[in-house]
Amino acid sequence: MGDRENVIKISHLRFKRGDRVIFKDINISIPKGKISAIMGPSGSGKTTLLKMIGGQLSPDAGSVSVEGTVVHDLSRKALFSLRKKMGMLFQSGALFSDMSVFQNVAFPLQVNTSLNAEMIRDIVLLKLQAVGLRGASHLMPSELSGGMARRVALARAIALDPEIVMYDEPFAGQDPIGMGVLVTLIKKLNQALGHTSVIVSHDIQETLSIADYIFIIADGEMLASGTAEQIKNSSSEKVQQFIHGHPDGPVPFHYPAIDLMQQIMVGDTGDHREWGH
Amino acid sequence: MIQVIIGSGGINTMLDFLALIGRQFLSKIAGFGRASFILFYALFAWPQPKNFPLVITQLYNVGVKSLLIIAVSGLFIGMVLGLQGYTILVDFGSEQSVGQMVALSLVRELAPVVTGLLFAGRAGSALTAEIGLMKATEQLASLEMIGVDPLRRIVAPRLWAGFISMPILSMIFAIVGVYGGALVSIEWLGVYSGAFWSVMQDSVDFYDDVLNGIIKAVVFGIVVTWVAIYQGLESIPTSEGISQSTTRTVVYSSLMILGLDFVLTVLMFGDI
Numbered sequence: 001m002g003d004r005e006n007v008i009k010i011s012h013l014r015f016k017r018g019d020r021v022i023f024k025d026i027n028i029s030i031p032k033g034k035i036s037a038i039m040g041p042s043g044s045g046k047t048t049l050l051k052m053i054g055g056q057l058s059p060d061a062g063s064v065s066v067e068g069t070v071v072h073d074l075s076r077k078a079l080f081s082l083r084k085k086m087g088m089l090f091q092s093g094a095l096f097s098d099m100s101v102f103q104n105v106a107f108p109l110q111v112n113t114s115l116n117a118e119m120i121r122d123i124v125l126l127k128l129q130a131v132g133l134r135g136a137s138h139l140m141p142s143e144l145s146g147g148m149a150r151r152v153a154l155a156r157a158i159a160l161d162p163e164i165v166m167y168d169e170p171f172a173g174q175d176p177i178g179m180g181v182l183v184t185l186i187k188k189l190n191q192a193l194g195h196t197s198v199i200v201s202h203d204i205q206e207t208l209s210i211a212d213y214i215f216i217i218a219d220g221e222m223l224a225s226g227t228a229e230q231i232k233n234s235s236s237e238k239v240q241q242f243i244h245g246h247p248d249g250p251v252p253f254h255y256p257a258i259d260l261m262q263q264i265m266v267g268d269t270g271d272h273r274e275w276g277h
Numbered sequence: 278m279i280q281v282i283i284g285s286g287g288i289n290t291m292l293d294f295l296a297l298i299g300r301q302f303l304s305k306i307a308g309f310g311r312a313s314f315i316l317f318y319a320l321f322a323w324p325q326p327k328n329f330p331l332v333i334t335q336l337y338n339v340g341v342k343s344l345l346i347i348a349v350s351g352l353f354i355g356m357v358l359g360l361q362g363y364t365i366l367v368d369f370g371s372e373q374s375v376g377q378m379v380a381l382s383l384v385r386e387l388a389p390v391v392t393g394l395l396f397a398g399r400a401g402s403a404l405t406a407e408i409g410l411m412k413a414t415e416q417l418a419s420l421e422m423i424g425v426d427p428l429r430r431i432v433a434p435r436l437w438a439g440f441i442s443m444p445i446l447s448m449i450f451a452i453v454g455v456y457g458g459a460l461v462s463i464e465w466l467g468v469y470s471g472a473f474w475s476v477m478q479d480s481v482d483f484y485d486d487v488l489n490g491i492i493k494a495v496v497f498g499i500v501v502t503w504v505a506i507y508q509g510l511e512s513i514p515t516s517e518g519i520s521q522s523t524t525r526t527v528v529y530s531s532l533m534i535l536g537l538d539f540v541l542t543v544l545m546f547g548d549i
Contacts, residue, residue: 054422080424088422094415108423156423 007032007164007196008053012062015048022048024220026062030213035190035197037211039204041242044217046200047091050166053198054086055079066164084112087157087195091169093149095141101128101152102137108159127155131185147178151185158189164196165189171203179203183210204243208232216242312507319433319506331434332441339400339435339502340442344449346399347392351383351450354391355457358382362458363466372462373472377480379458380451384481384490385546388451390538393497396443397530401505404435405526408509409519417510432510436502443498444491451490489545496541497534504530 008030015023022045030036038046051057052064058072065071066082074082095104105124109115115123128134131151141149150170157165170186171179187210190197201207208214208228216223216231216239224231224239231239241249257263263270362378408431411417417427455477462468481487505526512522 051418056418056421076426080421080426083422083424086422088419090415090419092414094419096416096419097414111423111425 005032006030007067008198009065010049010052010062013049013052013059013064014061015045015052015057015059017048021220023059023217026217026220026222028215028222028225030196030198032196033190033194034212035186035199035210036213036215037199037201037207038215038217039200039202039207039242040217040223042202045220046202046217047168049217050088050168050198050200053164053166054083054088084160085163087160087162087165089150089154089157089165089167089170091172093141093146093153095144095149095153095156097141099141100137101133101139101141101144104141104152105137105156105159108156112160123159124155127159128152130158130189131155132181145178147174147181150174150178150182154182154185154189158193158195161193162195164198167197167199167201169201170199171201171206179206186210204245208243218242308507308511311511312503315428315432315507315510316436316503318428319436325429328429328434331430332437335434335438336442339404339438340446343396343399343442343446346395347446347450348453350391350395351388351453352457354387354450355379355383355454355459356461358387358454359458359461359466363462363468372466372468374476375462375468376458376473376477379462380455380477380481381486383451383454383458384486386490386538386542388447388454389490389493389497390534392443392447392450392494393501393534394531396439396446396498397501397505397527397534400439400442401501401526401530402523404439404502404505405509405512405523406519408432408435408506409512409514409522412510412512413514413519432506435506439502439505440495440498443501444494447490447494447497485545489541492545493538493541496537500533500537501530504533 006029008028010026010028013023013026015021026049028038028049038049040046048057052059053066053071055071055074063070063072066086069082071079071082095101096107099107102124105127106120109120109123113120125134125137128137131154133148133151133155136144136148136152141152144152154170167186170182174182183206186197186199189195199207199211208231211228213225214228214231215225218238223242224234224236226234231243234240238250240246247253257270358379359375362375363372366372366375366378408417411431417431420427420430459470459473463470463473508522508526508529512518
């Protein structure tokens with residue numbers, strides 16, 4: 001990938017949650033101004049990785065650095081100021097339920113800038129226009145559809161013109177039109193605003209269609225990385241199973257169990273919690 | 278118990294059992310540490326004037342919305358006290374003292390304790406559920422990512438609203454209760470109203486009774502709000518987890534109110 005400029009650098013990352021090892025040894029460099037996608041099966045720790053970039057979690061070993069500063073070494077105050085350069089689109093949208101659409105988008109501007117009310121209003125309207133929801137500014141989050149809520153959340157994530165925008169499963173649970181709208185929006189915003197985009201997703205086709213670089217994590221390790229083309233042509237069986245969605249392969253369909261015939265003969269349910277008593 | 282354990286599983290089970298107790302104990306201590314951090318951090322976050330409107334909103338949510346249940350309960354408890362007190366005191370020919378009995382039981386004990394219990398059920402459970410849902414819907418995480426500290430923005434205004442509203446609610450409970458007692462005793466049972474009020478006035482002392490009652494209410498307010506907010510922040514972000522935390526808020530804060538009430542009563546009135 002040459003001598004590109006990396007804005008996020010993750011090296012030798014190790015992380016455990018309880019007894020479960022999430023990351024064994026992860027190395028990722030995310031290039032500036034591009035769309036990078038982190039992909040992997042459910043439970044592979046993709047969202048955890050975003051939380052580490054945002055400094056909401058600290059690694060057990062290794063380091064996560066953003067623009068040359070190690071995120072988890074920062075003081076609380078410095079961390080909060082670094083986060084102003086980051087926008088994050090949460091999977092649930094995470095709109096503040098007691099504020100209208102307008103107030104939600106205005107909120108980061110009100111707390112982080114000293115702009116006057118008119119300037120904030122103009123910026124909010126422009127951001128809502130960019131996601132096509134200027135007409136919905138008076139609605140409350142409970143009145144929005146899932147796709148609209150995510151677009152409002154996107155407008156809020158880019159309200160401060162961040163240098164990095166992180167998307168946590170942006171396509172999950174969207175209808176085909178909503179999905180198409182989001183794919184186009186992410187691409188267009190990235191081109192227009194020039195920020196670095198990091199997408200975490202397991203929606204293969206959508207992600208492959210817009211990502212410049214792709215990193216696939218599985219079992220706590222980096223399975224593959226490269227451009228969409230390189231990933232599609234990968235010789236790894238695991239990668240092929242993942243991108244084509246084959247139900248069985250190196251990642252087994254069956255949860256580990258004893259032999260079926262044996263279990264039927266023994267008459268054991270396999271559920272050793274006492275049920276039915 | 279120990280014999281059963283050693284008998285059935287040997288020394289390893291015994292060690293596992295001890296390890297389990299140790300782990301539980303350590304996690305409780307760690308939890309208490311986190312809770313204390315939340316309390317102190319949120320309290321030190323108070324002096325920001327820009328957060329003042331948030332406190333007002335929460336005072337409405339926590340305090341004003343609890344007003345009806347507190348007033349109605351106060352009225353009924355006062356009326357029951359008047360009735361019960363009269364039926365006992367009339368045997369001794371001292372039914373005029375029913376005012377004293379109603380006022381002292383309310384001001385010293387029932388107003389802070391019952392208000393605390395109702396407050397835990399009405400406002401505490403709502404606080405836990407609200408914060409738990411904010412956590413589950415990633416609103417707290419999203420505040421952090423916007424660069425706003427949820428402890429200042431979400432937790433501190435709610436803590437202060439609880440601290441402020443609980444003593445006021447308790448006073449309202451006592452006042453409504455006294456009127457409930459008067460209603461039953463004077464209007465219904467025919468106690469002479471002059472005697473009812475003057476005996477009450479003579480016997481209730483501002484420092485010994487009213488102030489001690491308010492101190493109790495302040496303590497219970499801190500306990501309920503603190504437990505509620507901690508349980509909300511620590512809740513497991515699923516529907517089951519939030520329901521468990523909400524239940525825990527009501528159970529823990531009710532038990533703490535009753536336990537602390539005994540301790541405070543011993544400290545305040547125990548030297549008679």
